[in-house]
Amino acid sequence: MSPPTDTPSADRELIDLLHRRGHRVTPQRVMINRLLRSRDTHLTAEDVHASVAAGLPGTSLPTVYATLDLFAELGLVRRVRAGFGPALYDSRGTDHHHLVCRVCGAVRDVDVDLDLSPAKAAVETLGFTAERVDLTVDGVCAGCRGTG
Amino acid sequence: MSPPTDTPSADRELIDLLHRRGHRVTPQRVMINRLLRSRDTHLTAEDVHASVAAGLPGTSLPTVYATLDLFAELGLVRRVRAGFGPALYDSRGTDHHHLVCRVCGAVRDVDVDLDLSPAKAAVETLGFTAERVDLTVDGVCAGCRGTG
DNA sequence: CTGGATGCAAACTCTTTGCATGCAT
DNA sequence: ATGCATGCAAAGAGTTTGCATCCAG
Numbered sequence: 236m237s238p239p240t241d242t243p244s245a246d247r248e249l250i251d252l253l254h255r256r257g258h259r260v261t262p263q264r265v266m267i268n269r270l271l272r273s274r275d276t277h278l279t280a281e282d283v284h285a286s287v288a289a290g291l292p293g294t295s296l297p298t299v300y301a302t303l304d305l306f307a308e309l310g311l312v313r314r315v316r317a318g319f320g321p322a323l324y325d326s327r328g329t330d331h332h333h334l335v336c337r338v339c340g341a342v343r344d345v346d347v348d349l350d351l352s353p354a355k356a357a358v359e360t361l362g363f364t365a366e367r368v369d370l371t372v373d374g375v376c377a378g379c380r381g382t383g
Numbered sequence: 384m385s386p387p388t389d390t391p392s393a394d395r396e397l398i399d400l401l402h403r404r405g406h407r408v409t410p411q412r413v414m415i416n417r418l419l420r421s422r423d424t425h426l427t428a429e430d431v432h433a434s435v436a437a438g439l440p441g442t443s444l445p446t447v448y449a450t451l452d453l454f455a456e457l458g459l460v461r462r463v464r465a466g467f468g469p470a471l472y473d474s475r476g477t478d479h480h481h482l483v484c485r486v487c488g489a490v491r492d493v494d495v496d497l498d499l500s501p502a503k504a505a506v507e508t509l510g511f512t513a514e515r516v517d518l519t520v521d522g523v524c525a526g527c528r529g530t531g
Numbered sequence: 532c533t534g535g536a537t538g539c540a541a542a543c544t545c546t547t548t549g550c551a552t553g554c555a556t
Numbered sequence: 557a558t559g560c561a562t563g564c565a566a567a568g569a570g571t572t573t574g575c576a577t578c579c580a581g
Binding site: 258316336337343345346347348349350353354356357358361362363364365366367368369371372373374375376377 | 480513523528
């Protein structure tokens with residue numbers, strides 16, 4: 236049960252990035268970064284808080300939010316508002332899209348390869364600078380299918 | 384300044400639909416439907432409440448939410464969670480996508496034609512029943528471009 | 532040392548719920 | 557008459573803010 240990510244290198248990358256951007260390196264930031272790198276699921280701020288507070292007692296929820304905001308700004312995570320409920324934080328690897336069950340709220344990744352450049356192009360025509368394209372498919376998952 | 388929509392026919396369609404689905408026809412529902420049909424922008428529940436309460440005093444915000452939920456279920460509106468802030472209700476005409484400025488939060492429509500069937504297909508492979516595909520482009524609008 | 536980062540509590544926004552009343556059917 | 561829909565108030569979930577303290581640089 237060793238962590239699936241190379242912790243030291245994840246730490247190093249974070250530390251360099253923080254220094255480069257003039258931010259401080261704090262235990263909370265390091266721990267949150269490790270957690271994000273070690274899971275490939277989407278996490279809520281609550282999830283992050285619960286996991287991090289276990290190893291770093293006294294870590295507060297507001298700090299988790301602040302850190303996740305910072306990480307989003309640094310491009311380390313994507314904040315995804317899928318369906319109802321809390322926002323999800325996605326430690327972004329490759330670009331992928333999301334699948335949301337409107338019954339149980341479950342969120343899954345979709346790895347289909349779509350050409351979204353027409354959308355970006357159309358958007359730039361409007362004087363808009365496109366930074367990110369999110370595709371969300373809403374529907375009903377297999378498990379909730381029979382439930383009604 | 385006559386309303387851009389044919390009010391009587393919008394009323395009729397709503398009334399038929401409500402009856403067909405076993406729902407009651409109430410003044411609130413009729414008014415909210417008219418409002419949605421007469422505007423082509425995205426409205427928040429607050430917006431709807433303010434406009435409807437003007438013509439139908441005493442209409443409450445919870446009723447607006449309940450009505451918008453019902454309309455969403457009936458396919459009359461799409462609820463769009465774009466960026467931060469309150470949900471937007473989109474009186475759906477043709478399928479289109481959304482553009483969100485992360486600075487000012489403005490939401491615009493994008494009418495680009497994309498082939499999203501690969502996404503739907505991929506999703507069905509996972510046992511998921513796709514009901515709707517939302518594409519959101521995040522970025523910075525022309526107005527906020529210089530601001531920083 | 533100095534100011535950015537944190538913890539705690541409290542505020543805030545948006546949305547939903549409970550319950551008595553009212554009106555569409 | 558029957559019970560779905562409503563209004564009001566109050567609760568609830570998720571997130572943000574204010575301020576004193578703390579620690580990374």
